[in-house]
Amino acid sequence: MSILEIAVASHIWARRHQKRELEFDESDGLKILSRTAFVIVGFTLLIAGLNSAAGRPQVVDQHAAPVVAGR
Secondary structure, eight states: HHHHHHHHHHHHHHHHHHOOOOOOOHHHHHHHHHHHHHHOOOOOOOHHHHHHTTOOOOOOOOSSSOOOOOO
């Protein structure tokens, strides 16, 4: 290998293993919040869709839960 080839290979290796500093911008916080809200809404819709496809929609029952006796 020539000196030029070694220098180019070393430069490529250094660029691939370079650690970049992460800076936090104010817009990053909004992106994180919006993505989190999107995931929560999507997950909720997915669960609601699966429950309705199974024929048992989730409803809050107004009656007291029966106590299971005789276990």
